[in-house]
Amino acid sequence: MSSVATNLSASRLLAVALPIVVILLALPQFIGIYQTELLTYGLTFAIAALGFNLLLGYTGLLSFGHSAYFGMGAYTVAFIGRDLNIHSMELCILGGLFSTFLISALFGYVCVRHTRIFFGILTLALSQVLWSLAFKFFWVTGGTDGIRVARNSITLLGGLIDFKGSGSYQRFVYSYYYYVLALFVIATVVMWVIAHSPFGKALQAIRDNETRARFVGIRVRRYRWFAFVISGLFTGLAGILWVPLNGLTTPDILYWPFSGEIIFMTVLGGFRTFTGPIVGAIAFNYLKVYAVASSQYWQLVLGGVLMALVILLPTGIVGTLPRLFGKLRRS
Amino acid sequence: MDILVIQLLNSIFYAAVLFLIAAGLSLIYGVMRIVNLAHGSFYAVGAYVSAWAVGSVFGAAATGSWQLAGQLLLLPIGAIAVAALGALIEPTLLRPLYNRPEEYILLITFGMLMVLEDGMKLLFGGTPLSAGTIMDAMGSFHIGGLLYPAYNLVVIGVGVLAVIGLWWFIYRTRFGVILRATSQDRRMASALGLNVGSVYVKAFAIGCFMAGLGGAVVVPAQAAVLGMGIDALVLAFVVTVIGGLGSLEGALIGALIVSFVRTAGIQFFAEIELAVLYLIAAAVLIVRPTGLFGKG
Amino acid sequence: MALLQTIDLTRHFGETKAVNGVSLSIEEREFVSLVGPNGAGKTSLINVISAHLQSQSGQILFQGRDITHLAETERVKAGIARSFQLVNVFDDLSAFDNVALAIFAREGKTAHLNRLAHLDTAVTREADTVLEQFGLAALRDERSRDLSQGERKLLDVALAYALKPKLLFLDEPTSGVSTRNKGQIMDTIASVVRSDGITAVIVEHDMDVVFKYSDRIVVMAQGSIFAQGTPDEIRHNDEVAMVLMGTSGPDAFTTKG
Numbered sequence: 001m002s003s004v005a006t007n008l009s010a011s012r013l014l015a016v017a018l019p020i021v022v023i024l025l026a027l028p029q030f031i032g033i034y035q036t037e038l039l040t041y042g043l044t045f046a047i048a049a050l051g052f053n054l055l056l057g058y059t060g061l062l063s064f065g066h067s068a069y070f071g072m073g074a075y076t077v078a079f080i081g082r083d084l085n086i087h088s089m090e091l092c093i094l095g096g097l098f099s100t101f102l103i104s105a106l107f108g109y110v111c112v113r114h115t116r117i118f119f120g121i122l123t124l125a126l127s128q129v130l131w132s133l134a135f136k137f138f139w140v141t142g143g144t145d146g147i148r149v150a151r152n153s154i155t156l157l158g159g160l161i162d163f164k165g166s167g168s169y170q171r172f173v174y175s176y177y178y179y180v181l182a183l184f185v186i187a188t189v190v191m192w193v194i195a196h197s198p199f200g201k202a203l204q205a206i207r208d209n210e211t212r213a214r215f216v217g218i219r220v221r222r223y224r225w226f227a228f229v230i231s232g233l234f235t236g237l238a239g240i241l242w243v244p245l246n247g248l249t250t251p252d253i254l255y256w257p258f259s260g261e262i263i264f265m266t267v268l269g270g271f272r273t274f275t276g277p278i279v280g281a282i283a284f285n286y287l288k289v290y291a292v293a294s295s296q297y298w299q300l301v302l303g304g305v306l307m308a309l310v311i312l313l314p315t316g317i318v319g320t321l322p323r324l325f326g327k328l329r330r331s
Numbered sequence: 332m333d334i335l336v337i338q339l340l341n342s343i344f345y346a347a348v349l350f351l352i353a354a355g356l357s358l359i360y361g362v363m364r365i366v367n368l369a370h371g372s373f374y375a376v377g378a379y380v381s382a383w384a385v386g387s388v389f390g391a392a393a394t395g396s397w398q399l400a401g402q403l404l405l406l407p408i409g410a411i412a413v414a415a416l417g418a419l420i421e422p423t424l425l426r427p428l429y430n431r432p433e434e435y436i437l438l439i440t441f442g443m444l445m446v447l448e449d450g451m452k453l454l455f456g457g458t459p460l461s462a463g464t465i466m467d468a469m470g471s472f473h474i475g476g477l478l479y480p481a482y483n484l485v486v487i488g489v490g491v492l493a494v495i496g497l498w499w500f501i502y503r504t505r506f507g508v509i510l511r512a513t514s515q516d517r518r519m520a521s522a523l524g525l526n527v528g529s530v531y532v533k534a535f536a537i538g539c540f541m542a543g544l545g546g547a548v549v550v551p552a553q554a555a556v557l558g559m560g561i562d563a564l565v566l567a568f569v570v571t572v573i574g575g576l577g578s579l580e581g582a583l584i585g586a587l588i589v590s591f592v593r594t595a596g597i598q599f600f601a602e603i604e605l606a607v608l609y610l611i612a613a614a615v616l617i618v619r620p621t622g623l624f625g626k627g
Numbered sequence: 628m629a630l631l632q633t634i635d636l637t638r639h640f641g642e643t644k645a646v647n648g649v650s651l652s653i654e655e656r657e658f659v660s661l662v663g664p665n666g667a668g669k670t671s672l673i674n675v676i677s678a679h680l681q682s683q684s685g686q687i688l689f690q691g692r693d694i695t696h697l698a699e700t701e702r703v704k705a706g707i708a709r710s711f712q713l714v715n716v717f718d719d720l721s722a723f724d725n726v727a728l729a730i731f732a733r734e735g736k737t738a739h740l741n742r743l744a745h746l747d748t749a750v751t752r753e754a755d756t757v758l759e760q761f762g763l764a765a766l767r768d769e770r771s772r773d774l775s776q777g778e779r780k781l782l783d784v785a786l787a788y789a790l791k792p793k794l795l796f797l798d799e800p801t802s803g804v805s806t807r808n809k810g811q812i813m814d815t816i817a818s819v820v821r822s823d824g825i826t827a828v829i830v831e832h833d834m835d836v837v838f839k840y841s842d843r844i845v846v847m848a849q850g851s852i853f854a855q856g857t858p859d860e861i862r863h864n865d866e867v868a869m870v871l872m873g874t875s876g877p878d879a880f881t882t883k884g
Binding site for chain 1: 704731
Binding site for chain 2: 056060062064116117118120121122124125128256257260263267297298299300302303304305306307310311314
């Protein structure tokens with residue numbers, strides 16, 4: 001993505017992607033139930049980061065409020081389950097995407113009218129409005145207690161797979177892993193096409209030189225809005241998939257530090273590459289689990305690492321790897 | 332009637348604090364064209380350090396006018412600490428990024444925000460820290476049939492002094508001219524022999540000092556709590572959105588508007604007062620994208 | 628009917644009259660040079676015509692149509708393209724991607740997010756052709772940020788050209804480029820423009836270039852049109868010589884050294 005010609009031949013891409021997919025398919029056999037569940041979380045965050053990076057890496061817009069779309073997706077699923085008594089995952093996905101679409105279209109419309117600084121501020125402010133609403137209207141949202149989404153009520157594939165009865169936890173973890181994996185692969189492919197489409201090129205042009213983009217006839221504000229909505233939808237999908245896994249949704253996922261986590265994982269992986277956010281999200285997921293376990297002040301750690309990354313390793317893991325390999329090969 | 336006067340005073344009190352924070356943010360943006368996302372956290376650090384210092388040195392039982400004078404003198408220490416922090420941060424963390432796309436500055440100041448917020452939790456713990464002894468010692472006076480804390484007038488006074496002082500500093504002193512020149516055209520200023528690096532670190536430190544001072548003066552009236560930095564950040568941004576980034580008058584008008592709306596809002600729509608502020612900010616941005624007085 | 632007509636076009640900046648009641652006609656297929664001392668308003672005029680700046684009074688007619696209030700994206704769609712004095716290209720995209728993007732935009736394909744860009748052979752072939760025409764084919768995969776100043780300037784022009792405009796404004800296309808390359812660049816631009824029948828207006832300081840390529844020269848000073856005419860007429864116009872070169876007489880326009 002970073003400008004120079006990428007060898008986009010189908011065979012080369014498959015040569016890289018296929019082994020990874022095969023590994024991901026086979027992993028649950030080897031890593032056990034806890035790790036499988038953990039990896040599922042990682043995959044949902046990867047979808048969120050992919051969506052986020054369409055805005056940051058490709059369009060040059062840094063949003064501090066993506067927790068809003070993740071949370072919107074999650075809460076919608078919770079509402080659908082609790083108030084409409086619908087537990088089909090497919091219907092929950094549709095419903096969640098719809099509400100996320102509404103919110104990201106609205107917020108996006110307000111935010112893309114502005115320069116990058118005010119853009120960031122507005123995204124933060126709007127996400128905090130949502131957060132405060134989740135708190136204040138506690139009789140609807142469950143306040144700080146949140147809303148439960150019981151795993152054994154969920155059904156997959158239009159009711160073909162349910163999780164009632166004995167052994168349901170085991171079955172849930174494994175089935176849900178493959179469900180999320182499938183959606184992750186689909187989401188990645190879709191995002192890959194978008195990023196490498198003429199639309200994706202137009203976004204990069206807007207990122208690189210907004211004036212010139214206008215002077216080749218691109219309506220910058222409109223394209224930014226499209227990117228914003230698509231980005232919100234991906235992050236919303238992540239929230240939708242996350243909530244049955246977590247079993248619970250609370251205002252925490254609407255609170256600004258969660259937006260910070262999304263930013264962090266993207267920067268960690270490298271926001272100027274396509275795969276960076278995926279790698280960053282999965283790596284971050286493990287980092288968080290082990291860091292939280294060892295320290296109360298992990299936000300401090302996170303912030304410190306973020307600062308170090310920005311100064312020392314701005315291209316992130318995926319961005320730095322080619323240089324590292326280059327050095328190793330030469331020595 | 333008395334209630335109206337009290338509400339008015341409260342609004343001005345709040346506006347004074349908001350002005351300090353927003354003016355600092357605007358100054359930094361005006362001179363350096365960067366936005367410091369950790370600015371609200373600096374405000375919080377100022378509050379915590381001041382409260383802690385006053386509490387440690389004078390303790391909870393401080394009474395008497397000498398004690399009061401001492402506490403008042405010690406109070407600005409939070410602002411000084413924050414200014415020192417800013418002077419350290421600018422050359423080490425910010426300067427390497429000036430030539431990179433502006434996302435980098437936003438990212439790193441966001442990292443600072445996270446470090447500071449948790450750092451305050453680490454250093455000062457979860458319980459609110461207050462310098463309430465000052466407020467108690469200064470007592471209250473009557474407005475009609477109601478009592479109003481005398482300390483709040485001190486804060487209003489500080490706010491007024493800050494407005495005058497800043498205006499004088501920027502428009503009447505030599506360094507103010509240098510600041511304005513650098514903000515207009517950095518390369519030109521450098522070509523004219525001005526040490527832009529030195530101007531930047533000073534401007535940044537002054538901006539941080541203002542935020543810290545806001546925290547320092549507010550903490551006798553309102554205890555320092557975790558999360559106050561984020562609230563302050565968002566409010567400061569609403570102020571600068573309304574008044575415009577980079578403008579002193581904008582910070583003042585914005586602070587007054589936000590403060591009055593908030594006070595009125597709390598009376599009538601306590602639930603959605605924050606939402607009303609955001610709506611006003613959004614509305615202003617739609618009509619005048621750079622704010623009422625903003626530089627582009 | 629003239630391709631472009633401005634009627635009393637005005638744009639002030641406070642006291643400064645950057646564009647002061649300019650009435651200009653450009654005929655189809657003309658190669659016009661816009662010259663004048665610094666601050667004459669040449670770039671401002673282009674900025675106003677291309678909608679980079681809003682005019683304050685006056686009209687702009689393009690192919691008889693009033694475009695005075697159209698946004699820049701719409702003027703582009705109408706057929707007006709421009710390059711910039713301070714190079715404006717897409718820095719992190721390759722030279723190829725830059726040109727391809729312009730073509731995608733022209734064809735209205737930038738809204739397509741379900742197709743892969745590099746599979747559109749019509750566009751990719753055209754982009755490669757344009758790069759060749761401008762002598763940039765070897766730099767196809769280089770990031771435009773890494774190109775030399777002259778190459779970036781050519782790319783800027785190539786971007787404007789790739790839009791297949793009817794009217795092309797080039798703002799100092801050879802400034803900042805070494806003298807050796809200037810001729811090459813101008814030759815390239817002139818041949819491409821002429822062979823496609825594009826009407827071109829070029830802001831230029833180098834009078835040798837101006838005299839060599841122009842059908843007509845428009846001289847601006849202090850925001851207004853000072854004089855216009857064929858190269859011969861302008862060459863023998865003493866007043867113009869004073870304004871532009873500071874001297875008059877038969878050798879006024881000869882470059883020294």
